[in-house]
Amino acid sequence: MNSIPFTKSSRVKGTDKYVLDLLSSTNPLSGNGTYTKSCQNFLVNRYKINKVLLTTSCTDALEMAAILCDIKQGDEIIVPSYTFVSTANAFVLRGAKIVFADSSEKNPNISPSSIRKLISKKTKAIVPVHYAGVACEMDEICKIAKEYGLFVIEDAAQAIEASYNGSQLGTIGDLGTFSFHDTKNISSGEGGALLINNPILKERAEIIWEKGTNRSAFIRGEVNKYSWVDIGSSFLPSELNAAYLLGQLEMIEEITKNRKRSWDFYKENLKSSELITTQSECANAHIFYLLVSEEKKRNEILNGLKSKGIGATFHFLPLGKSEFSKRMNFFDESSMALNYSNSIIRLPLYYGMEDVELKFICDAIKELI
Ligand SMILES: Cc1ncc(COP(=O)(O)O)c(C=O)c1O
Structure with missing residues (x-):
């Protein structure tokens, strides 16, 4: 028996077809083109999400979430100790203090009773991570968040096609994030998505995504010039990644x-x-x-x-x-x-x-x- 790797990217036959089409066209390869929009529409329609923005990674989507929730120096964010660094780093980059909650007894996911004990006047958000695509106890977590006026940002990096009470994970809190890293079920090499459930955050998300400009509104013809309106960064992937991702999504x-x-x-x-x-x-x-x-x-x-x-x-x-x-x-x-x-x-x-x-x-x- 040859050696068996831990993971291999899902190179399903035909998933490269859109990349080949794109390369044989004269369309731009930069971001926010037709393939980006097709992937976003696919996710919106399949999972009934308010709005989706493709990102270059789940890490980037988490960083966008931290900006969108206005996380500042001294804010406290409740994160499970059992997770990947990006779940915490995204908030540390904004000056927040991380408060680590424990896993539950039945699986490695965050324990709602551990969350409750850690809430203080400075707490701003809870970040449940759906480990192995298995749902956290979202009813209880959302109940706690509502009681204390906290944001819920679901790290659903591992959870595409997994649900809780019929809702796709990542679509239950205010915001959610997917990863399309090569090790994930659906991949674009490196990639991710920000899922925006809370309608209040929709408009600003697009601005942060487009380097702090209202370029998306300009492209839609809503403003006649685009300019600097907020902080932001380069969060959107190239059309090459999106073209590959669309082929993968269609094989989900x-x-x-x-x-x-x-x-x-x-x-x-x-x-x-x-x-x-x-x-x-x-x-x-x-x-x-x-x-x-x-x-x-x-x-x-x-x-x-x-x-x-x-x-x-x-x-x-x-x-x-x-x-x-x-x-x-x-x-x-x-x-x-x-x-x-x-x-x-x-x-x-x-x-x-x-x-x-x-x-x-x-x-x-x-x-x-
Ligand atoms: C729980 C969790 N969050 C975030 C990430 C980061 O994802 P990405 O590599 O797309 O930035 C990972 C990656 O494995 C993860 O497992």
């Missing part, structure tokens, strides 16, 4: 179905035991993880899989425990997050996995246990 059902098939294979063939718990909810099959109750054994299994050429891997180190967090005096209430960090193993999962590969991985795990 096929890609998700194929990943779910692999996810189900793991779930059927790897049973939970005293030592190992398998992920309970499939969501969008972005990740399949195991939790190993002893850290030493977890590391042994990871090393054993590596020696067989299987690209299984751990995941986040809790941000609240990082050297940077300590230096910044960020409050960290997490303990469960560290447990998840020390026990998780993510198995290879990508579009087009073959049964022989899946069987080889499951057999290897059983042998190592």
Whole structure:
């Protein structure tokens, strides 16, 4: 058996067709052209979102969200400790203080009761992260946010095609963000999107996206000149990325179905035991993880899989425990997050996995246990 990587980009046949069309046309390759608009419309229609802006990454979409919510020096933002750096960095860049909440007992997602304990007069926003595409407890989180007048910004980097009570994740709070990084279910190499649910934030979002100008309104013929009207940056991707993304989005059902098939294979063939718990909810099959109750054994299994050429891997180190967090005096209430960090193993999962590969991985795990 050749080595099995942890991830591969979803190079589905035909997804390059719009890139080839674009390159053979004379259309500009810069951003906010027809392919950008087509991707945005696709997402608006599929997920019933108020407005969508494509960005160059989920990190950029989070940075836009922080600007849009007017996050300032001294504001406090509640973020799960168990997440990727960008979830916190976007707000630190605006001078905010991060307050790290813990994971829940049932999965690595933020615990609503941990959020409640951390609210102060300075709290401005809660940033739930839908880990592995599995929904956070959004009813409870939105209830807390409403009670205290806080923004909810959903980091749905991993959650395209995953929902909560019938609503796509990322469309429930004031703002949401997707990632189209190469490791994600739907990819444009590097890419992302800002999902704007709160109508009050719609107009300003476009200005921040277009480097602080009202260029979008000018293109629509609403103003006869465009000028500098606010702060902003270069958040929009090139048409090349958007053309590739449109091909991917049009294959979204096929890609998700194929990943779910692999996810189900793991779930059927790897049973939970005293030592190992398998992920309970499939969501969008972005990740399949195991939790190993002893850290030493977890590391042994990871090393054993590596020696067989299987690209299984751990995941986040809790941000609240990082050297940077300590230096910044960020409050960290997490303990469960560290447990998840020390026990998780993510198995290879990508579009087009073959049964022989899946069987080889499951057999290897059983042998190592
Ligand atoms: C939870 C979470 N947020 C944000 C990001 C950043 O996404 P991007 O690489 O598109 O900036 C990631 C990337 O993996 C992520 O997992």
